[in-house]
Amino acid sequence: KQEVTQIPAALSVPEGENLVLNCSFTDSAIYNLQWFRQDPGKGLTSLLLIQSSQREQTSGRLNASLDKSSGRSTLYIAASQPGDSATYLCSPSDNYGQNFVFGPGTRLSVLP
Amino acid sequence: DTEVTQTPKHLVMGMTNKKSLKCEQHMGHRAMYWYKQKAKKPPELMFVYSYEKLSINESVPSRFSPECPNSSLLNLHLHALQPEDSALYLCASSQDVGNSNQPQHFGDGTRLSIL
Numbered sequence: 001k002q003e004v005t006q007i008p009a010a011l012s013v014p015e016g017e018n019l020v021l022n023c024s025f026t027d028s029a030i031y032n033l034q035w036f037r038q039d040p041g042k043g044l045t046s047l048l049l050i051q052s053s054q055r056e057q058t059s060g061r062l063n064a065s066l067d068k069s070s071g072r073s074t075l076y077i078a079a080s081q082p083g084d085s086a087t088y089l090c091s092p093s094d095n096y097g098q099n100f101v102f103g104p105g106t107r108l109s110v111l112p
Numbered sequence: 113d114t115e116v117t118q119t120p121k122h123l124v125m126g127m128t129n130k131k132s133l134k135c136e137q138h139m140g141h142r143a144m145y146w147y148k149q150k151a152k153k154p155p156e157l158m159f160v161y162s163y164e165k166l167s168i169n170e171s172v173p174s175r176f177s178p179e180c181p182n183s184s185l186l187n188l189h190l191h192a193l194q195p196e197d198s199a200l201y202l203c204a205s206s207q208d209v210g211n212s213n214q215p216q217h218f219g220d221g222t223r224l225s226i227l
Contacts, residue, residue, distance in 0.1 A: 034215055041200075041220075041221075041223070042220050042221070043116070043202055043204075043218030043219050043220045043221055044155070044202070044204075044216075044218040045218070046215035046216065046217070049213075049215050051213070089154055096209075098209060099215075099216060100157045100160075100168075101157075102154035102155055103154060104153070104154055105154060
């Protein structure tokens with residue numbers, strides 16, 4: 001069974017800092033890994049999807065990397081803004097590309 | 113606004129009531145999902161429908177009964193729920209189950225409280 005951990009569990013930073021969120025998973029037989037964002041009381045929004053053949057994906061100020069063999073992914077947020085405050089969850093897929101398991105999340109607070 | 117619409121947004125019900133949660137998407141997705149999320153925990157998969165057929169039931173108690181009337185609609189019928197069933201219920205859809213290029217799209221959920 002896939003086990004997912006995320007470090008740190010919570011993070012509070014001043015605006016403008018560059019951040020790194022970490023995701024670890026135990027089963028490296030994945031097809032992709034997704035990063036999601038969840039605002040309080042809302043659903044999940046997909047931020048980035050990295051296929052197992054890729055090493056990283058970028059979208060604006062977000063960059064996600066994947067080291068499948070070591071079971072790790074990182075989400076890098078550049079020049080953080082208060083609007084980035086949310087919980088960030090990673091989801092490694094199974095070998096069929098199904099993303100049904102989520103990490104516990106990192107709760108990010110960016111202070112103005 | 114999300115492309116997956118869930119109604120109602122909030123629901124309070126007694127343990128003897130029968131109610132239904134509704135989920136709708138018009139993106140042409142053929143896979144739809146129900147998740148349960150407790151406070152400060154990640155979502156937990158409950159059911160998966162693929163092409164309107166139930167493909168995964170994660171050993172969910174029978175007091176939760178899913179239904180997929182057509183490719184755009186997904187319902188979750190509730191009966192005789194317990195207080196521990198209070199949670200945020202999320203619906204999601206994707207182009208197909210196991211399509212590695214397409215992420216899941218989530219609704220904003222129904223906040224359910226059982227008295």
